[in-house]
Amino acid sequence: MQPTAFDVLIVGGGLAGLSLACALRDTRLRVALVEHRSPSPSTGWDARVYAVSPVNARFLQEIGAWKHMAAERIEPIHAMKIFADDGAELDFSAYESGIAELGWILESSLMACELWENVKRQGNLTLFCPAAPQALQMNAAAAVLTLADGRALSARLLIGADGRDSWVREALAVPAINTPYGELGLVANFECQRPHRGIARQWFRVDGVLAWLPMAGDRISIVWSTADENARTLLAMAADELCARVAAAGNHELGALKLLTPAAAFPLSLLQVPRIVAPRLALVGDAAHGIHPLSGHGINLGYRDAKALADLLAATPDWQDIGNQRLLSRYQRERREETLLLQTTTHALHQLFRNDFPGLKPLRKLGMNLTNGLPLLKNLLVRYAIGGF
Numbered sequence: 001m002q003p004t005a006f007d008v009l010i011v012g013g014g015l016a017g018l019s020l021a022c023a024l025r026d027t028r029l030r031v032a033l034v035e036h037r038s039p040s041p042s043t044g045w046d047a048r049v050y051a052v053s054p055v056n057a058r059f060l061q062e063i064g065a066w067k068h069m070a071a072e073r074i075e076p077i078h079a080m081k082i083f084a085d086d087g088a089e090l091d092f093s094a095y096e097s098g099i100a101e102l103g104w105i106l107e108s109s110l111m112a113c114e115l116w117e118n119v120k121r122q123g124n125l126t127l128f129c130p131a132a133p134q135a136l137q138m139n140a141a142a143a144v145l146t147l148a149d150g151r152a153l154s155a156r157l158l159i160g161a162d163g164r165d166s167w168v169r170e171a172l173a174v175p176a177i178n179t180p181y182g183e184l185g186l187v188a189n190f191e192c193q194r195p196h197r198g199i200a201r202q203w204f205r206v207d208g209v210l211a212w213l214p215m216a217g218d219r220i221s222i223v224w225s226t227a228d229e230n231a232r233t234l235l236a237m238a239a240d241e242l243c244a245r246v247a248a249a250g251n252h253e254l255g256a257l258k259l260l261t262p263a264a265a266f267p268l269s270l271l272q273v274p275r276i277v278a279p280r281l282a283l284v285g286d287a288a289h290g291i292h293p294l295s296g297h298g299i300n301l302g303y304r305d306a307k308a309l310a311d312l313l314a315a316t317p318d319w320q321d322i323g324n325q326r327l328l329s330r331y332q333r334e335r336r337e338e339t340l341l342l343q344t345t346t347h348a349l350h351q352l353f354r355n356d357f358p359g360l361k362p363l364r365k366l367g368m369n370l371t372n373g374l375p376l377l378k379n380l381l382v383r384y385a386i387g388g389f
């Protein structure tokens with residue numbers, strides 16, 4: 001059977017793949033998207049929430065995904081407070097930095113469902129869902145993908161947007177270095193006794209990094225990155241015990257907490273992929289990089305990949321081959337610096353606070369206190385925190 005021909009074939013309809021598909025809406029490219037399962041709206045509040053940077057909020061606006069999301073579920077971040085285990089403190093505010101917000105907290109399912117609705121209506125896109133890829137062949141003219149149900153699709157450019165354990169990356173033996181942190185990221189939502197006032201809080205503790213992200217109303221979503229064993233202990237706790245533990249770990253900053261969603265946990269690792277393009281191939285999102293969630297940059301990097309690749313494809317004249325490796329190398333060059341910088345600084349921060357060598361604690365404290373008094377350095381750090389390098 002002759003494969004159905006497309007220009008671009010995206011495998012993986014998570015936030016990175018979906019946003020890329022949406023960003024190709026106004027091009028003449030014929031796009032196919034292959035995804036295991038469609039996203040479903042969360043009942044209540046989704047415990048997977050992301051801090052979306054201003055630059056990516058703009059991207060979501062440009063591709064038409066922002067305006068239809070329920071505004072009452074989107075929480076602006078006005079300030080950020082960072083605490084170390086020895087009493088050192090660092091705070092940033094949007095006001096001091098001369099910007100309206102440091103970012104926004106959005107539920108993963110809210111973004112995914114909105115992006116999904118958009119791609120369903122997209123004239124130049126064909127959705128294959130539920131579908132799973134089974135075999136992949138690359139030839140000089142096209143990538144040919146066979147689905148598990150026997151259908152065959154071909155495209156001038158294949159995009160792997162299928163997450164950290166990317167099938168595409170494996171199928172093409174693209175080298176990747178995966179370094180597990182030996183930690184799980186525990187997530188859960190809580191109602192808090194006192195208003196959070198749009199402040200994101202983060203504690204660098206001996207047992208890991210705990211973030212309290214402000215959500216609409218008097219709610220917070222937490223990400224507690226902690227050693228596997230400790231995470232399992234937390235997961236096994238009864239709701240009251242977990243609330244007390246999380247409230248105490250955050251110095252009762254928001255009073256008593258009440259659990260709103262069962263806790264869930266995700267394994268954490270640093271994933272480095274030296275080459276994210278090859279002839280007829282480009283990787284985006286977690287398929288291209290994995291980063292510790294302490295800096296909240298994972299999907300922010302994914303959205304930036306999607307925008308960079310979509311811009312490149314949109315600007316490529318029809319006569320040029322979009323699967324050409326030299327052309328795709330421009331995308332790789334554009335994304336390399338930011339990805340490397342954020343992966344390296346985030347990893348270094350993780351190591352700095354995880355290690356307890358004698359003398360390191362006072363040094364950390366001095367560093368944080370000094371930084372707090374240096375507006376220029378703080379502004380630079382705000383740019384790091386909001387993904388605006």
Ligand SMILES: Cc1cc2nc3c(=O)[nH]c(=O)nc-3n(C[C@H](O)[C@H](O)[C@H](O)COP(=O)(O)OP(=O)(O)OC[C@H]3O[C@@H](n4cnc5c(N)ncnc54)[C@H](O)[C@@H]3O)c2cc1C
Nearest residue numbers: 012014015016036051162163185285286296297298299300
């Ligand atoms: C605890 C935790 C907290 C985090 N917090 C933040 C944060 O605050 N801010 C932030 O920016 N990032 C955060 N991240 C990172 C963020 O979750 C990821 O970067 C993001 O989800 C990656 O999106 P993606 O679309 O690249 O991949 P995924 O979300 O993994 O999506 C991949 C998609 O591909 C599909 N798929 C996979 N394999 C196949 C296949 N073979 N066939 C068909 N479809 C397939 C899947 O069904 C899925 O829909 C956090 C991560 C963790 C673990």
